[in-house]
Amino acid sequence: MNIEVLERQALSMPLFGAWLIALLATAGALFLGEVMGMTPCVLCWYQRIAMFPLVLILGVGLLDADGRSIRYALPLAWAGWGIALYHCLVFWGVVSEGLTPCGKGSSCADAETQVAGFVPIPLLSLVAFTAIVALLWLAKRKVKT
Amino acid sequence: MNRKWLVFATAAAVVVAFVAGVMIFRDRAQQEAKQALQMNSAALVRPHSPVYGNPAAKVTIVEFVDPACETCGAFYPIVKGIVNSSFSQVKLVVRYAALHKGSDTAVKILEAARQQGKYWEVFERTLATQAQWAAHHNPQPELIWQLIADTGLDVAKARAAADSPEIEQVLRQDMADMKTLKVDKTPGFFVNGTPLVEFGAAQLKALVEQEIRKAKSP
Numbered sequence: 589m590n591i592e593v594l595e596r597q598a599l600s601m602p603l604f605g606a607w608l609i610a611l612l613a614t615a616g617a618l619f620l621g622e623v624m625g626m627t628p629c630v631l632c633w634y635q636r637i638a639m640f641p642l643v644l645i646l647g648v649g650l651l652d653a654d655g656r657s658i659r660y661a662l663p664l665a666w667a668g669w670g671i672a673l674y675h676c677l678v679f680w681g682v683v684s685e686g687l688t689p690c691g692k693g694s695s696c697a698d699a700e701t702q703v704a705g706f707v708p709i710p711l712l713s714l715v716a717f718t719a720i721v722a723l724l725w726l727a728k729r730k731v732k733t
Numbered sequence: 734m735n736r737k738w739l740v741f742a743t744a745a746a747v748v749v750a751f752v753a754g755v756m757i758f759r760d761r762a763q764q765e766a767k768q769a770l771q772m773n774s775a776a777l778v779r780p781h782s783p784v785y786g787n788p789a790a791k792v793t794i795v796e797f798v799d800p801a802c803e804t805c806g807a808f809y810p811i812v813k814g815i816v817n818s819s820f821s822q823v824k825l826v827v828r829y830a831a832l833h834k835g836s837d838t839a840v841k842i843l844e845a846a847r848q849q850g851k852y853w854e855v856f857e858r859t860l861a862t863q864a865q866w867a868a869h870h871n872p873q874p875e876l877i878w879q880l881i882a883d884t885g886l887d888v889a890k891a892r893a894a895a896d897s898p899e900i901e902q903v904l905r906q907d908m909a910d911m912k913t914l915k916v917d918k919t920p921g922f923f924v925n926g927t928p929l930v931e932f933g934a935a936q937l938k939a940l941v942e943q944e945i946r947k948a949k950s951p
Binding site for chain 2: 647
């Protein structure tokens with residue numbers, strides 16, 4: 589019983605951190621898209637698809653201190669991380685835009701995809717997914733030990 | 734128990750911050766739109782702009798319209814209703830915001846019809862038949878010519894007029910004014926120079942009524 593309580597407490601911190609990052613990223617993406625009217629490009633949409641469910645999965649996992657939520661959240665986080673990395677490479681011109689699936693609408697390599705004038709949105713996304721993956725990995729280790 | 738409260742409180746805090754952000758952003762956008770308008774009041778209505786309703790009406794609705802925009806099509810009956818039921822107190826001025834692919838061709842057709850005095854028939858028909866010509870993945874504005882054939886328009890004459898430099902100039906001026914006035918979505922409304930910030934039929938009606946009341950009181 590005692591061990592279980594300890595385990596739950598240990599689990600809470602990194603899980604809460606991962607959830608909070610997902611929550612802020614979701615709110616931020618919705619603000620940029622719906623309020624500021626920046627049309628998300630295709631790659632942004634794929635990252636949204638990975639990020640938005642994390643709020644609910646990790647949120648429910650957090651409410652019940654359910655370590656299994658990590659198992660469901662990690663594939664989403666890794667998928668989002670991969671797309672964010674690819675998007676960053678497109679943004680910095682390492683991968684040419686011609687190879688990206690961006691058709692009409694906004695371009696994924698557009699210089700306008702920056703917050704506060706200098707932070708590229710794909711980089712922000714990559715940082716968020718990296719932090720989520722790291723925190724989930726930490727939480728997973730704590731569940732095991 | 735504490736943990737649950739922390740989760741709910743955090744979620745609530747983020748929601749509150751989001752709503753506050755929306756209000757701050759809207760307020761700033763409104764200020765910017767007002768400033769843009771004050772500095773460029775001539776850009777709102779040009780002498781070439783089509784007018785629906787009593788030209789001497791005290792309240793003017795300026796609508797930036799994209800002929801291919803579905804919301805513009807859905808809004809037109811509402812705007813027309815406001816003008817028709819206003820006892821000649823409200824008029825509509827149409828400005829063009831050809832934001833969709835193919836919209837520029839549609840605008841040229843409308844302007845060509847205007848030269849023959851068939852503007853509003855063709856305008857209404859063009860909006861009503863959007864489903865047939867204005868699919869966004871494959872717009873076919875040339876189809877409009879067939880769709881408006883029974884309005885009595887001299888199509889051959891209109892086709893020649895549609896490519897005239899005068900009409901091109903109208904379109905270019907409207908697009909420039911659209912950018913100046915920071916209209917980036919259609920339909921974009923101004924009522925007596927006040928931009929409609931929160932979009933909606935009820936909001937538009939309220940703004941028009943407010944301006945009618947202002948016009949009545951000395």
